Every structure is written in structure tokens, then in C-alpha cells.
Amino acid sequence: MLFAILIGFLWACVLVFAGTQLKGRAAILNAIVPVGLFVYFASFIPEVLNNGPILKTYQWVSSMGVDLNFNLDGLSLIFVLMITGIGAMVFIYTSAYMKGSAHLDRFYGYLSMFMASMLGLVLSDNLITVFVFWELTSVVSFFLIGYNSRQEDSRKAALMSLGVTGLGGMLLLGGVILMGSVGGSYSIQELLNSGVVFSESSSYILILFFIIGAAFTKSAQFPFHFWLPLAMKAPTPVSTYLHSATMVKAGIYLLLRLSPLLGNDPSWNNTLMAFGGITMLYGAWHTLFRTDLKSILAYSTISALGILTFLIGIGSEEAFLAALIFILVHALYKATLFLVAGSIDKASGTRDILKLGGLAKYMIPVAIAGFLAAVSNAGMPPSFGFLGKDLIYEATLGTGTMAIFITAAAVITNVLLLYAGFVAGIKPFVGRLPEELVDDVRKLSPVIWLPPLILGVLCLVFGLFPFIGESLVRPAVEAVAGEPYDFHIKLWHGFNIILLLSGITIASGFVLYFLIRPSQKKVDLMEKADFIGPLSFTQLSSIGFERISLMWTRFFTSGYVRYYLIAVMIFVIGVVGYELFIGTHVYMDFATLKEVSFYEMGTILIMILGIGVAVFSPSRLTALAALGVLGYAICIIFVFYGAPDLAMTQFAIDTLTVILFVLVLYRLPKYLKLSDTRSRFRDGVIAISFGLLITLLILEVLGQPVNRELSAYxxxxxxxxxxxxxxxxxxxxxxxxxxxxxxxxxxxxxxxxxxxxxxxxxxxxxxx
CATH class of the missing domain: 1.10.10 (Arc Repressor Mutant, subunit A)
Structure with missing residues (x-):
């Protein structure tokens, strides 16, 4: 299992040396890595379904409780199949979509590293290694989003995503350290088996803040959602891979994985339901005001992530089942729609929905894929999305007194998502082709339209054969719920309230699709309101932080070493001096000291005289000679106290120092007084205070009991x-x-x- 994770990093290293040979037609060979990994992990399906989780342990830093523990259970199995399966489609698609790119080998290297990082994240059983792989996904996604580095928008989008998800990484680190401290282990399985109840800990609220904050930044929950639409500046394969099936679902995975440990508490459930509900409505509403295909898909992704967070917040077994099914549903149809959007852009040169239409006769396979994905997105039978939508309604109807309002919010969200799916997956292919595109539509390679067609067909296959999704999800529900849960997924459950809600959703979505037309006026209207959004607040905060940092730097970074030394000394005097003043001290007994001999006293007087000459001499050379005398006097003190080797070392250093100073003085101008009386007085006070502080510290150290075990050794x-x-x-x-x-x-x-x-x-x- 460790090698399966490392192979992505190893392949990226191979591309450094063999990348030029894997361009052009040979680029499709890069797909061997995810295809092979998909087959490898798929081979574990029977064992996981029949025998339970597969645990692998590799020692790493065992003394600190950090080992490379990997756990392939039902939850991680779903994610690794998505990561490698959709990854394989993206790798194949990229070979044709980005054909001719000068840095295609580099791009594949980034994709491979990201795939490996995601595999490590979802398979890790140790909280510290979860954090390590979590950060790797953020770093690699920075390079993927900013791949078109010559474009300013791409660079800004990459920095924004790294800033937001990097903040989440800091929060995650705080959360996992606190969890390890409270639970006594960093192993997730050990924490589950220990029976520790985090909700009873005084650190529980702080742990929730850290973990939920990390998940929200990664999975684009309100108010951290704004980085996801900006990230659409990345090439379409990146948008497909990162923002439909992998990176944005890392936060969802974290919430699901830690639900057995942190869930079943109102603070956890209510927070996830509140922010998830706001996010799903906010994202779905914004799809009405977008005309760029990838922008529409970005906001619908935000809404879908909000639905998942909302379901996890409900916390029931029905909600966990709905969330896990919807993860698969969303991954399939959203990856398809992103690939369709990229195919349209590749063929027509535009993603503006206002300029698209009638493309079906030019790209029939892509049109079929878009239609199948839109149907699944709408939750229409017999698609996989129909099963997912019904399970969502079943979960919301079981929430008690708030069921009506919660279900109404889910219905409104799904209606808006149906509209978004139809606009992105069907509208570009129906109607009449604009005249300006008649001569510009290019024929697509089968390598481009085959991956979205495969994923679109799977949206139908999983719906017609629900036992496939049921068998995959069953062990995952058990892993999240913490106990077995008996359920059966069927395409037809008879006439009931859930079927009625599905009918209302589909009918309302069709009405909305035919009534509301995308327009530039709506886009302009929404842009006028952006100044009150989280993105505007973040940008203003960033500008303010940059200005404060500049002022702070200019104040403390003067460029003069003497001011740095003064600042350090004043800080040490203040902190250590305060501790000495308020603390309990045991100073040495002076009665135990030997009498000072006349030659020792004479040497000390020479030292004092050397200090005085060095401080008050008007000549640099004289001051330097006085410092040399001071150093040699210290050497004599070492000899007096039986350390001739130390004295010889000090003698050599002082001699070399004096020589170097003389050489330097030879290059400097004549002696100048560069400080006034006030500055010299200030420096004298600081120097005397610092010396007195060191003297007091030495006296206290000498008064403490001595452990000579190390010296004896x-x-x-x-x-x-x-x-x-x-x-x-x-x-x-x-x-x-x-x-x-x-x-x-x-x-x-x-x-x-x-x-x-x-x-x-x-x-x-x-x-x-």
C-alpha cells in the first residue's frame, strides 16, 4: 500500500528525465499509472466487503507516536477508487486536450504528485500523516492551478487557493495535536477503540474549531468558498480532477472520518448543518448569475459540497448513507460536465453560454455525455442522481421538528442545481449554432470525447444497477456510523412523499430552466454586489496586512546591526529580568568561595582597565589593542583555574580576532564619532544592565544543585x-x-x- 502511494511521486521523478519522450501521442502512456492503481485497489473490493478493513503499518517516528499506518476500509475504498478512476479519465483526456503544451511533462508530474498525495490522505490512519498529505495536496494544487504562470489571473488564483487552504492546514495541525494529546494516540483506529469521548474534554470546542475550520477551507464552505471559482483559471483537467472528485472532497472526507470521534454532539452537528445549509443555498443561487460554463460548474460544486456538509451535520445513519451515495453521484456527473465544458471550449474556443448552441451535430458523443450528466445532476430516473436525491430527502425528512424547513432548503437547492446542470450539459448542444462559430468548430479527437462519455454512461449504469453503489457504500456507512446499518437501495420505492418531492424538484427545475435565460446583465448585477462578499473582505484584509507588515518591517529592519543587538538585549533584560524579580531564587553561598589572590586581583584590574580604554579611547587602534589585552587577561584567568586547553583556544581566537580587526580597520576611514552623548549613555546603560543580568544568572546557576551524571559519563x-x-x-x-x-x-x-x-x-x- 505504501508503494501504491509513493508511485505517483516516483513517476513525477521519472518525468524529470523522460518527460520529453512522453509528449505528443506518447503522452497517453502517463495514464498507465492511475489505471494500474485503480485495478490494484479494485482488487481489494471483495476482501474489504467480506472481511473488513485492511491495515498496514510501517514504522516511521515511533518514539513520537507517528507511524505510516494505512487503513483501507469502506470509506477510504470509495475515495481511492474515485481518485484513481476519475484520475485515469483525466490523464487520458489531458493527452489530447493539452496536446502541444510546452510543459506537458511537468503538468503530468504535478497530476501524479497530487494523486499520490490524495491517496496518502485518505489511506492514512495516523493524524500526523493525514496532516502531511493534506499539506502536500495544497502545495501541489498551487502548481496545478497556477500552471499558466504567464497569466496574472492564474497566479492570483493559485496564491488565493494556497492562502486559504494553507490556513486550513495550520488549523488542522492544531486540531490533530490536540486530539492526540486528549486521546493519548495519533492513530485513528486506536482512538476509536480506546473509547475516548472528546466531547467530555475541556479542549473539545477548540478541537472542533480547528478541525471544522480546516475542512471548511478545503471544501469551500461559506465564507471560504471564494477560492474555488477563482481556481477555474486552471486548465480544465485540473478543474475536473481537483474540484469534482478529489481536493475539494478532502474536507468532506475529514469530516466523515472524524465523525465517530467528534460527532453526536450539538456543537458539531449544528455547526455543520448551519454552514452547510448556507453554502448549498448560496452556491446554487449564484449559478443563476453566471454565463461561463466553468463558473457555473464551480458554484454548483460549492452547493454540492454544502449538501454533503449539511448531511454529515444531520448525523443520522440515513444522512451518512445519503452523503456517501451523493459523493459518488456528484463525482461522476460533475467530472463529466467539466470534461464536457473543456471539450466545448476546445472545439469552439469559448465557454460563454451566451455564444453557444447547436453543437450536438458537431460533437454527438460529447452531447450524449452532457445529457446523461445533466439528467443525473437533475436527479431524474433512472440515473444514479435519482437515487442520491431521494436519499437526501429521506435524510432531511427524519430530522424531527425542523424537517419541513430543512427539506424545503434541500428542494430549493436541488431545483437550482437542476437548472445549472441543464445550462451546462444540455443548452450548448440544442438550438441553432451561432453564425460566428459555424466555421470555427473543430473536430475533436476520440481521446477527448471518450472519457466524458464513459463517465456519463456510468451515471446511468449506477442508477440502473443500484446494487453496485450499495455494495460499495455499505462498509463505508459502517465505518462512519460506527455500527452496522441495514439498508437496501432501490430505483423504485413506490408512491410516497419522497417521490412527490422528487417530482416537485424536477418540475420546478424545468420551469426555471425555460423561464430564466442567462444574460450578461445578471453577471454585471452580481459583480456590483461583490464588494460585500467574503472575497472582497479577504482582499481588503490582505492589503491591510501587507501594509502593516511593511510598516513593521521598516520599523524593526533598520539595516543597522547595533539596533538589532539593542532590541535583543532589551527584550532579554525585560523577560529574564522580570522572571528573576518575581521568582524564588537560591544564590550561591559566598562564604564557600576561596580567597582572591593578589595576582588574580591584579589580572581583574587589568581587565577593568582594558574595558575603560576600549570604551573611552578616541582611537580605533587603541581600543582594539585594549580589547586584545582584555581577551588575554581572560586567558590568564582560565590558566589560574586549571583549564590550559581552554586558555590556549581563547588565546588563538583573540589573536586571530585582533589581526582580522586590524585588516578591517585598514580599509575603513579615519576614526569618526558617529554617535552623540545620549546614544552613548543609552548604550552604556543597556550594556551594564545586560552584564548585571548575566552575573545574577550565573550566581543563581552556581547556587543550584549540580547533577554530575553526564560529566562522570x-x-x-x-x-x-x-x-x-x-x-x-x-x-x-x-x-x-x-x-x-x-x-x-x-x-x-x-x-x-x-x-x-x-x-x-x-x-x-x-x-x-
């Missing part, structure tokens, strides 16, 4: 393990050899930098 093992009698040298070279090597590397890099600055000869033109 080094002393005992220096010769035994490293064959060295000098313990300090052994520690530096052997026990902490890597640390020492890094320090040497840093010093070498610094020396190279200093040398390059000394040798740099700036030309006048460079300065200007």
Missing part, C-alpha cells in the same frame, strides 16, 4: 570509547563531532563571506 568513557585522555577534546571531536563539524562549517562560510567583502571592488555603475 564523559570522564569514564573518554578513553574507553574514544581513546583520548583530554575529556574536553574528546567531547568536541567524538561525542559532539557533528556539532563541531557544523560550527567549523559556519565559521568557514563566514570567513569566505568576509574575504569576499574585502576583495569586492565596486564599480561606479554598480553603485548607481
Amino acid at each position: 564523559y570522564a569514564e568513557n573518554a578513553y574507553l570509547l574514544a581513546k583520548g585522555k583530554n575529556v574536553v577534546n574528546v567531547i568536541l571531536v567524538d561525542f559532539r563531532g557533528i556539532d563541531t563539524m557544523v560550527e567549523i562549517t559556519v565559521l568557514a562560510i563566514s570567513a569566505l563571506g568576509v574575504y569576499s567583502l574585502l576583495k569586492l571592488q565596486m564599480q561606479k555603475s554598480d553603485i548607481e
Whole structure:
């Protein structure tokens, strides 16, 4: 299972070296990867249906509770089949749709990486690895959405999607860490088996905020929905793959997966129902005011995601069943409609519904695919969408006192979605072809119209044979509901209230379709109201944040090292000094100190004298010599206290420092007073305060009990393990050899930098 996840990343690496050979007609060979993975995961269907989940564990960072645990159960099985199955159609479609693209190999690499990231997300049983793959999907989608990097709109859309979903990633990280802390494990299965009740934890509300916020950003719930229509700037294969079956459903998957742990609580259920209800109505309503095919499909996708969130919020077994069936329904018809929209754009050069019509005779297979998808989207029998819509109504009717209002909202949403589906899937093919397109419609390759036709036919097949969807969904419902649920999906349930609601939905949708015509006036009207939308608020917030960041940077990033040092010292003095002031302290007993000898006192007086000369000398060279005297005096102190090796090291460093300073001073202008009396007084106060603080810290450290276990270990093992009698040298070279090597590397890099600055000869033109 691990290799199945990694193969997408490995294939992307292969494309780096073999990408040029997989362009043109050979590009279709890229579809081997998702097709093979689809067959691989499909082979597990009998085992999952009959024997239950398949668990695989690979050790990773076990000491921190993070392992590569993968769980193929009913829920993850549905998602991996969608990811690989629809992925295979997209890979095939891309080979013809993007034929001639200069960076087709790169595009396929991004698609492969995204497929692998999604597989890792839905298969992971560890919350930390869920987060890792979650972030990978955001990063890779950034490159896919911004694939046309020369277009400013594409770059902005990619940044917006990354910003919103990146925020969700931060929220998810906080949520999973809290869940692991409360539950004592990051394994989802262990949390389920432990019986931990998160709703009883004091952190429950915070966990909900993090998890729900992450899911809402990824699955485009109001008010985070705006990134999805912007992402339609991406090539059509990206829109099909990311925004119908995979990325936008990652948040839905997260809610379903964690429902057994976080659900069955009013805070969870009411939040999902409220935001899901708003999103499904908001998205469906916006489809009335759009004329671009992909824009219509984007807002209808937002509405569908709202329906799924709404159903998960209801939390009943009937609602979970409806949500899981609708996930499959939506993936099939929405992927078909996106591919149809791309085919229309490829053939006619436009996606504007106001300029389209009569295309059926030019692209019959695409027209059939669009019709089948529109019928399933409308929930008309005998399509798969008919089953999904009936199950939605069955779930809403069982919600108790609010059933009437909840069901009415679902009916209104489905009516508007029927309109959107007909506009996108049927309207471009009926009527008369505009005169300006008569000579411009191009013939499509079978590789372009075959994938949408296959998916469109599946919309009908799953409806005619409901046992297919039932067998796939049954273990998924059990995984989400936490217990077995007996149900049977049928195409015909007799005359009942649900059938009546379906009839009302279809009839009202037809009336709406024939009464309301798309127009540019509606688009302009909606654009005038955009200033009060979440997108406008986000853009204004971004501008404000950028301005504040610029002011903050200009204030703190002055370019002068002395101000940075002053800021650091004041902060340390304030924080550490406050702790020293309010804390309980045990200072060392001065009575235990030895008497100070006259030569030690003499050395200290030399140090004080050196400090005074360095501070008040008007000559740089004199000040430098005084600092050298100070360094050598410290070396003598080390000798007094039995550390000759440390003294020699300090002696070498001070000597080298003085020499380097002399070389630098040779390049500098004559001594100038660049600070006034006030600045020097300020610097003196800060320096004395910082020195006093360090002195107090040292005294407190010396007064604390000493644990010499580590010192004893080094002393005992220096010769035994490293064959060295000098313990300090052994520690530096052997026990902490890597640390020492890094320090040497840093010093070498610094020396190279200093040398390059000394040798740099700036030309006048460079300065200007």
C-alpha cells in the first residue's frame, strides 16, 4: 500500500528525465499509472466487503507516536477508487486536450504528485500523516492551478487557493495535536477503540474549531468558498480532477472520518448543518448569475459540497448513507460536465453560454455525455442522481421538528442545481449554432470525447444497477456510523412523499430552466454586489496586512546591526529580568568561595582597565589593542583555574580576532564619532544592565544543585570509547563531532563571506 502511494511521486521523478519522450501521442502512456492503481485497489473490493478493513503499518517516528499506518476500509475504498478512476479519465483526456503544451511533462508530474498525495490522505490512519498529505495536496494544487504562470489571473488564483487552504492546514495541525494529546494516540483506529469521548474534554470546542475550520477551507464552505471559482483559471483537467472528485472532497472526507470521534454532539452537528445549509443555498443561487460554463460548474460544486456538509451535520445513519451515495453521484456527473465544458471550449474556443448552441451535430458523443450528466445532476430516473436525491430527502425528512424547513432548503437547492446542470450539459448542444462559430468548430479527437462519455454512461449504469453503489457504500456507512446499518437501495420505492418531492424538484427545475435565460446583465448585477462578499473582505484584509507588515518591517529592519543587538538585549533584560524579580531564587553561598589572590586581583584590574580604554579611547587602534589585552587577561584567568586547553583556544581566537580587526580597520576611514552623548549613555546603560543580568544568572546557576551524571559519563568513557585522555577534546571531536563539524562549517562560510567583502571592488555603475 505504501508503494501504491509513493508511485505517483516516483513517476513525477521519472518525468524529470523522460518527460520529453512522453509528449505528443506518447503522452497517453502517463495514464498507465492511475489505471494500474485503480485495478490494484479494485482488487481489494471483495476482501474489504467480506472481511473488513485492511491495515498496514510501517514504522516511521515511533518514539513520537507517528507511524505510516494505512487503513483501507469502506470509506477510504470509495475515495481511492474515485481518485484513481476519475484520475485515469483525466490523464487520458489531458493527452489530447493539452496536446502541444510546452510543459506537458511537468503538468503530468504535478497530476501524479497530487494523486499520490490524495491517496496518502485518505489511506492514512495516523493524524500526523493525514496532516502531511493534506499539506502536500495544497502545495501541489498551487502548481496545478497556477500552471499558466504567464497569466496574472492564474497566479492570483493559485496564491488565493494556497492562502486559504494553507490556513486550513495550520488549523488542522492544531486540531490533530490536540486530539492526540486528549486521546493519548495519533492513530485513528486506536482512538476509536480506546473509547475516548472528546466531547467530555475541556479542549473539545477548540478541537472542533480547528478541525471544522480546516475542512471548511478545503471544501469551500461559506465564507471560504471564494477560492474555488477563482481556481477555474486552471486548465480544465485540473478543474475536473481537483474540484469534482478529489481536493475539494478532502474536507468532506475529514469530516466523515472524524465523525465517530467528534460527532453526536450539538456543537458539531449544528455547526455543520448551519454552514452547510448556507453554502448549498448560496452556491446554487449564484449559478443563476453566471454565463461561463466553468463558473457555473464551480458554484454548483460549492452547493454540492454544502449538501454533503449539511448531511454529515444531520448525523443520522440515513444522512451518512445519503452523503456517501451523493459523493459518488456528484463525482461522476460533475467530472463529466467539466470534461464536457473543456471539450466545448476546445472545439469552439469559448465557454460563454451566451455564444453557444447547436453543437450536438458537431460533437454527438460529447452531447450524449452532457445529457446523461445533466439528467443525473437533475436527479431524474433512472440515473444514479435519482437515487442520491431521494436519499437526501429521506435524510432531511427524519430530522424531527425542523424537517419541513430543512427539506424545503434541500428542494430549493436541488431545483437550482437542476437548472445549472441543464445550462451546462444540455443548452450548448440544442438550438441553432451561432453564425460566428459555424466555421470555427473543430473536430475533436476520440481521446477527448471518450472519457466524458464513459463517465456519463456510468451515471446511468449506477442508477440502473443500484446494487453496485450499495455494495460499495455499505462498509463505508459502517465505518462512519460506527455500527452496522441495514439498508437496501432501490430505483423504485413506490408512491410516497419522497417521490412527490422528487417530482416537485424536477418540475420546478424545468420551469426555471425555460423561464430564466442567462444574460450578461445578471453577471454585471452580481459583480456590483461583490464588494460585500467574503472575497472582497479577504482582499481588503490582505492589503491591510501587507501594509502593516511593511510598516513593521521598516520599523524593526533598520539595516543597522547595533539596533538589532539593542532590541535583543532589551527584550532579554525585560523577560529574564522580570522572571528573576518575581521568582524564588537560591544564590550561591559566598562564604564557600576561596580567597582572591593578589595576582588574580591584579589580572581583574587589568581587565577593568582594558574595558575603560576600549570604551573611552578616541582611537580605533587603541581600543582594539585594549580589547586584545582584555581577551588575554581572560586567558590568564582560565590558566589560574586549571583549564590550559581552554586558555590556549581563547588565546588563538583573540589573536586571530585582533589581526582580522586590524585588516578591517585598514580599509575603513579615519576614526569618526558617529554617535552623540545620549546614544552613548543609552548604550552604556543597556550594556551594564545586560552584564548585571548575566552575573545574577550565573550566581543563581552556581547556587543550584549540580547533577554530575553526564560529566562522570564523559570522564569514564573518554578513553574507553574514544581513546583520548583530554575529556574536553574528546567531547568536541567524538561525542559532539557533528556539532563541531557544523560550527567549523559556519565559521568557514563566514570567513569566505568576509574575504569576499574585502576583495569586492565596486564599480561606479554598480553603485548607481
